[in-house]
Amino acid sequence: MAPKVTYPQRMCVACRERFEQRSLLRLQCKQQQLLSFSGSGRSFYLCYECTKNEKKATRALARACKSGDMNYLSTQLKEIITDVRKS
Numbered sequence: 042m043a044p045k046v047t048y049p050q051r052m053c054v055a056c057r058e059r060f061e062q063r064s065l066l067r068l069q070c071k072q073q074q075l076l077s078f079s080g081s082g083r084s085f086y087l088c089y090e091c092t093k094n095e096k097k098a099t100r101a102l103a104r105a106c107k108s109g110d111m112n113y114l115s116t117q118l119k120e121i122i123t124d125v126r127k128s
């Protein structure tokens with residue numbers, strides 16, 4: 042018998058693979074602004090492998106945010122990652 046998975050699994054929007062929720066970066070979009078998840082509203086997840094793949098991550102963010110502003114999205118993603126690592 043396989044051991045039961047007890048951690049919640051979430052899908053990365055870029056590679057569509059499932060990971061433990063705690064190992065993913067949780068993001069959200071408000072009025073096409075990319076933000077780290079604030080505790081309410083819709084959110085989505087990126088795995089850390091995909092955050093390192095800028096093109097792939099940015100394309101996925103554009104889909105999730107319904108925004109075509111790739112420059113903004115990649116800049117904002119980098120800022121969010123930097124903030125997450127500081128805290």
Ligand SMILES: [Zn+2]
Nearest residue numbers: 053056088091
């Ligand atoms: Zn991924």
